[in-house]
Amino acid sequence: MNASHFEPPAITAFTATSALGRGLEAHARALREERSGLRRQAFEDCTLDTWIGAVDGLEIPLPPQWSDWDCRNHRLAELGLNQDGFVAAVERARARYGAQRVGVFIGTSTSGVRETERAYRELREDRLPDWFQHRTMQNTYAVADYVRRRLALCGPSAAISTACSSSAKVFAAAARALGAGLCDAAVVGGVDSLCLTTLYGFHALQLVARDVCRPADAERSGLSLGEAAAFLLLEREAGDARWRLEGYGESSDAHHMSAPDPEGRGAIAAMRAALARARIAPQEVDYINLHGTGTPANDLAEDRALCALFGRDVPCSSTKGWTGHTLGAAGALEAVLSLLALREGFLPRSLNTRRKDPRIEGAILMSTRHAPLRRVLSNSFGFGGSNCSLLLGVRA
Amino acid sequence: MNGMTLSVAAAGIAAPGLPDWATACAVLRGAAPHVAAELPPSFSQLLPPNERRRAPPAVRLAFRAAEDALARWPLPAERLAAVFASSDADTGIIHRICQTLAHPAPQLSPTDFHNSVHNAAAGYWSIATAARGPSNTICAYDASFAAGLLEAALLAGGENLDTLLVVYDVPPPAPLYEKRPIALAASVALVLSARALPQALGRLRIARVARAQPSRMDDAALETLRLANPALRALPLLRLLARGAAGRATFEDAGDGALCVDVLP
Numbered sequence: 180m181n182a183s184h185f186e187p188p189a190i191t192a193f194t195a196t197s198a199l200g201r202g203l204e205a206h207a208r209a210l211r212e213e214r215s216g217l218r219r220q221a222f223e224d225c226t227l228d229t230w231i232g233a234v235d236g237l238e239i240p241l242p243p244q245w246s247d248w249d250c251r252n253h254r255l256a257e258l259g260l261n262q263d264g265f266v267a268a269v270e271r272a273r274a275r276y277g278a279q280r281v282g283v284f285i286g287t288s289t290s291g292v293r294e295t296e297r298a299y300r301e302l303r304e305d306r307l308p309d310w311f312q313h314r315t316m317q318n319t320y321a322v323a324d325y326v327r328r329r330l331a332l333c334g335p336s337a338a339i340s341t342a343c344s345s346s347a348k349v350f351a352a353a354a355r356a357l358g359a360g361l362c363d364a365a366v367v368g369g370v371d372s373l374c375l376t377t378l379y380g381f382h383a384l385q386l387v388a389r390d391v392c393r394p395a396d397a398e399r400s401g402l403s404l405g406e407a408a409a410f411l412l413l414e415r416e417a418g419d420a421r422w423r424l425e426g427y428g429e430s431s432d433a434h435h436m437s438a439p440d441p442e443g444r445g446a447i448a449a450m451r452a453a454l455a456r457a458r459i460a461p462q463e464v465d466y467i468n469l470h471g472t473g474t475p476a477n478d479l480a481e482d483r484a485l486c487a488l489f490g491r492d493v494p495c496s497s498t499k500g501w502t503g504h505t506l507g508a509a510g511a512l513e514a515v516l517s518l519l520a521l522r523e524g525f526l527p528r529s530l531n532t533r534r535k536d537p538r539i540e541g542a543i544l545m546s547t548r549h550a551p552l553r554r555v556l557s558n559s560f561g562f563g564g565s566n567c568s569l570l571l572g573v574r575a
Numbered sequence: 576m577n578g579m580t581l582s583v584a585a586a587g588i589a590a591p592g593l594p595d596w597a598t599a600c601a602v603l604r605g606a607a608p609h610v611a612a613e614l615p616p617s618f619s620q621l622l623p624p625n626e627r628r629r630a631p632p633a634v635r636l637a638f639r640a641a642e643d644a645l646a647r648w649p650l651p652a653e654r655l656a657a658v659f660a661s662s663d664a665d666t667g668i669i670h671r672i673c674q675t676l677a678h679p680a681p682q683l684s685p686t687d688f689h690n691s692v693h694n695a696a697a698g699y700w701s702i703a704t705a706a707r708g709p710s711n712t713i714c715a716y717d718a719s720f721a722a723g724l725l726e727a728a729l730l731a732g733g734e735n736l737d738t739l740l741v742v743y744d745v746p747p748p749a750p751l752y753e754k755r756p757i758a759l760a761a762s763v764a765l766v767l768s769a770r771a772l773p774q775a776l777g778r779l780r781i782a783r784v785a786r787a788q789p790s791r792m793d794d795a796a797l798e799t800l801r802l803a804n805p806a807l808r809a810l811p812l813l814r815l816l817a818r819g820a821a822g823r824a825t826f827e828d829a830g831d832g833a834l835c836v837d838v839l840p
Contacts, residue, residue, distance in 0.1 A: 226679075226680060279785060279830075279831075279832060282830070283830065288692065288693070292669065292673075295669065295673050296673050296676050296677075298673075299673040299674060299676065299677045300677045302677070302750060305749060305750050306750055306753065307750045307751070307753065307754060311754065312754070313751070313754035313755045314716060314755070317669075317754075318662065318663065318714070318716055318755075319662075319663075319664070319693050319714035320662070320714045320715050320716040320719075320829060323714075323715075323829075324716070324829065327829075327830065332830070333785075333830050333831035333832055334830050334832075335722075335725060335783060335828065335830050335832070336715065336722075336828075336829045336830035337713045337714065337715050337722040337725075337726070337829060338713070338714040338715065339711060339712065339713060339714075340692070340693035340694060340712050340713075340714055341692075341693075341694040341697070341710075341711065341712050342692045342693075342694060348711060351709075351711075352711065352713075352726060352729075355726070355729035355730070355733045355734070356725075356729060358729075358733055359579065359729055359732070359733050361725075361729075361783055375676045375681070376672055376673075376676065376683075376688070376691070379676065379681055379683045379688075380672070380683050380685075380688030380689075380691070381688070382683075383682070383683040383684065383685040383688055384685045384688060384689065385685075429708075429709035429710070429711075430707055430708065430709065431657075431697075431698075431701035431706060431707050431708065431709070431710045432701070432707070433653075433701045433702055433704070433705045433706055433707050434702065435702070436689045436690070436695070436698050436699070436702070437685075437689040444707070445707060448707060561692075561694075562689055562692050562694070562698065563692060563694045563695060563697055563698020563699075563701070564698055564701055564702070565694060565697070565698070565710060565712075
């Protein structure tokens with residue numbers, strides 16, 4: 180791996196919208212107040228009894244000129260874009276570099292499949308309704324294309340869809356494009372919205388928690404689903420920018436489609452690669468934001484991996500007790516939460532965790548801590564054994 | 576792209592009338608006519624027997640082109656990084672899931688659910704080959720080949736990883752077909768390397784430019800194929816590689832620009 184030439188891109192803008200609310204301050208407040216966004220509530224007509232992290236306000240349609248694109252996922256994307264001056268930050272980059280020099284890399288797992296689900300209920304004589312548009316709603320690229328058009332960008336663009344690691348891997352793809360000089364800036368992010376496919380699907384795999392998700396808990400029983408839109412602006416010229424993507428690492432488990440390698444070898448490889456790219460030793464990481472879905476298998480495998488690489492002392496926690504598992508948006512959302520931790524000098528506790536699993540040996544934070552942070556590692560591990568770790572840092 | 580030059584070490588294909596690279600070479604050189612014919616059945620050498628049954632059609636199609644390419648790649652498959660690119664992955668599964676969800680108290684098949692992820696092919700590939708390196712799954716609708724090629728080039732050139740690119744799409748079943756009429760199944764695979772390889776099919780230089788006309792195929796049947804499946808947008812590049820010819824192939828990309836691929840003399 181060619182780690183020696185990695186120039187850390189600057190992160191010059193970031194924002195998130197999730198069950199915790201709209202924008203950075205809502206998220207910072209929820210973290211400080213230890214207030215989860217998860218609720219025991221039904222999603223539309225889903226009859227499953229589960230806790231979910233839903234975003235309010237998605238019943239408002241997109242403006243008429245975007246009617247072909249009007250779906251829950253794009254309404255969520257639109258809401259997410261309109262926070263924290265993100266659109267204005269992208270406009271400045273577009274003005275500075277040119278529209279064709281700003282790329283777009285968006286992660287999603289289900290894209291607009293909610294509309295496909297609805298369309299199938301309106302089948303008439305074996306035809307789907309006219310309002311249902313495949314390219315601009317269902318297709319996996321649709322949300323990346325929506326963001327690209329909405330921001331009037333024509334740099335290299337793609338959707339990345341690797342299940343739960345999607346919007347962590349967008350950072351790697353963007354970093355490669357920036358490093359090769361294909362673009363000077365890139366919008367990276369993740370958008371995934373609640374839908375019956377994932378609610379019933381994870382339920383069929385028996386991966387959904389009986390109550391709220393409790394990462395690392397002795398009695399944890401699975402995940403809670405959430406939805407989110409998170410966006411970040413990366414720029415090649417770091418200058419004196421405060422935040423940086425200092426490293427990334429990617430690997431594959433080569434083990435199973437829906438269960439992690441219990442030894443965590445793929446997770447170790449991804450984390451090690453991120454550290455190597457950043458040219459730092461494990462003890463230089465101040466906090467690890469875990470993938471930490473709350474499933475019995477993931478949390479144990481991830482712990483094995485992190486203890487093998489870091490020992491037992493690095494403070495770590497999953498923030499999915501706050502937001503739920505936002506699938507294709509998780510990588511970007513949790514990168515934003517990691518940046519908030521860096522900004523605030525704040526190590527979030529493992530929320531909803533009552534009693535740590537005695538088999539878990541890592542330093543799971545059972546209460547929130549305050550300390551200046553220099554580097555945070557964020558993990559995202561997805562179905563198909565796709566692993567990605569991101570190292571985020573503040574300029575010394 | 577900073578003058579990055581790459582070798583194409585191997586190519587693979589599975590498409591009507593182009594069931595493998597050897598046949599495709601003859602057709603693309605003009606040495607044999609293109610005979611439109613259904614893909615003959617084939618059996619993966621890499622998927623373990625129980626996975627051969629469970630793997631969805633789109634995954635098996637991706638494996639066909641990948642295994643075809645690997646027949647000419649001397650190093651272990653497990654050392655390859657991978658980029659899988661597809662516009663719609665397995666729409667048969669999405670169809671089944673949405674049909675099920677249209678009824679009250681739906682019982683989703685857990686296998687269908689984990690097979691419905693866009694990166695199912697990449698997941699099966701890494702399991703079948705024990706490949707633990709980076710693997711990405713890209714989607715850019717009709718421009719998925721161009722987007723996949725770019726990402727594979729960046730992995731090979733930027734991170735010095737020999738990289739397998741697999742591009743594939745299958746015809747959606749009705750009623751989705753009307754909304755996304757991909758008429759036939761096809762997959763294409765390339766193995767890219769930053770090293771200058773003596774047996775390479777060709778050396779490429781790739782650049783991204785503002786909007787440009789995409790390359791077309793002169794033969795009407797091949798031009799129809801090129802537009803019938805997002806994976807077959809690759810045909811103009813495959814033609815140059817089959818002929819061992821220098822030249823340029825241009826591809827529409829998803830960012831409103833174009834990818835220029837120069838096969839070097």
